[in-house]
Amino acid sequence: MSLSPPGCHDQPDRRVFSPPVGVSAGACLRTAWSEGTVMLPGVFNALTARLAERLGYRGVYFSGGALSAGWAGLPDIGLLTQTEFVEQLAVIVRATSLPVLADADTGFGEAVNVGRTVQLYEQAGAAGLHLEDQELPKRCGHLSGKRLIDPATMVAKIRAAVQARRDPAFLIVARTDARSVEGLDAACDRARRYVEAGADAVFPEALESLEEFARFAREIPVPLVANMTEFGKSPLLEFRDLAALGYKAVLYPLTAFRAAMHAAEAILTELRQVGHQRDWLSRMQSRARLYDLLDYRDWEERDRALWSASGSERPS
Numbered sequence: 001m002s003l004s005p006p007g008c009h010d011q012p013d014r015r016v017f018s019p020p021v022g023v024s025a026g027a028c029l030r031t032a033w034s035e036g037t038v039m040l041p042g043v044f045n046a047l048t049a050r051l052a053e054r055l056g057y058r059g060v061y062f063s064g065g066a067l068s069a070g071w072a073g074l075p076d077i078g079l080l081t082q083t084e085f086v087e088q089l090a091v092i093v094r095a096t097s098l099p100v101l102a103d104a105d106t107g108f109g110e111a112v113n114v115g116r117t118v119q120l121y122e123q124a125g126a127a128g129l130h131l132e133d134q135e136l137p138k139r140c141g142h143l144s145g146k147r148l149i150d151p152a153t154m155v156a157k158i159r160a161a162v163q164a165r166r167d168p169a170f171l172i173v174a175r176t177d178a179r180s181v182e183g184l185d186a187a188c189d190r191a192r193r194y195v196e197a198g199a200d201a202v203f204p205e206a207l208e209s210l211e212e213f214a215r216f217a218r219e220i221p222v223p224l225v226a227n228m229t230e231f232g233k234s235p236l237l238e239f240r241d242l243a244a245l246g247y248k249a250v251l252y253p254l255t256a257f258r259a260a261m262h263a264a265e266a267i268l269t270e271l272r273q274v275g276h277q278r279d280w281l282s283r284m285q286s287r288a289r290l291y292d293l294l295d296y297r298d299w300e301e302r303d304r305a306l307w308s309a310s311g312s313e314r315p316s
């Protein structure tokens with residue numbers, strides 16, 4: 001028997017024609033966390049979110065890095081606006097019934113701005129968001145040269161976030177980028193302060209070994225989020241090892257994006273050289289698979305049913 005409330009991922013009809021009724025996305029993600037550890041693949045567009053749902057994931061991650069690079073062609077240094085994030089987040093949320101944990105960078109301003117960000121993310125349908133303690137211009141957490149805001153300023157942001165949510169299940173995740181700036185002790189101290197300020201979960205960014213992940217888990221007794229981004233400072237650990245340490249969510253923020261871009265580069269290079277794409281067909285998503293993912297046939301059937309119910313001829 002499923003423990004998930006109705007409206008969560010494993011509802012019998014997974015086709016997404018209307019949003020789940022009565023259960024918030026935050027509650028869905030909390031349910032998933034209470035049952036174990038969730039893999040959250042980063043989704044760089046709505047179709048990837050649908051794909052993750054079809055493949056049986058229980059949630060997805062809305063990555064600022066993927067949005068900046070994939071949607072805007074820009075580096076992830078805080079260039080996109082709050083409005084751009086919220087609009088694209090809403091597109092993803094509408095495409096899937098999975099709960100979406102969303103990157104909110106530094107919260108798009110000071111504490112009062114963070115409050116409004118939370119309202120907008122919650123209204124867009126996110127399950128929760130994470131806020132990081134970097135100064136602007138922010139960077140990918142796995143790059144050198146980051147600068148942090150002081151802990152008190154971050155605490156004010158977290159308080160603002162907690163006060164602003166309407167749904168108590170909406171998750172406020174505090175990310176600390178302190179490990180590579182001030183060291184692991186400082187990162188743990190910051191995490192404790194953020195939890196005292198009301199954060200539901202902590203995301204320790206750019207830890208450098210399994211032992212560091214373990215120590216963080218021992219010291220910070222709230223749900224933790226691990227980031228398994230590639231080509232960064234953290235080793236690419238096994239999901240089951242992170243789960244065993246008690247991490248509740250493991251992010252793979254740009255995994256699908258990097259693989260897709262690698263494939264796109266290869267096919268576009270070869271097409272230019274060879275003049276056709278025939279050798280690539282078996283490595284492409286077929287039209288049939290795409291339409292399946294889009295529930296194309298269901299849309300056609302709905303259209304047909306609407307016309308036949310009204311007894312009129314469909315104008316061609």
Ligand SMILES: C[C@](O)(C(=O)O)[C@H](CC(=O)O)C(=O)O
Pocket residue numbers: 042063064065066076103139140141142227229230232251253254
């Ligand atoms: C998780 C992250 O915030 C993201 O935007 O996806 C990035 C990922 C990355 O750049 O690899 C991060 O800062 O870790």
Ligand SMILES: [Mg+2]
Pocket residue numbers: 063064065076103105
């Ligand atoms: Mg980010």
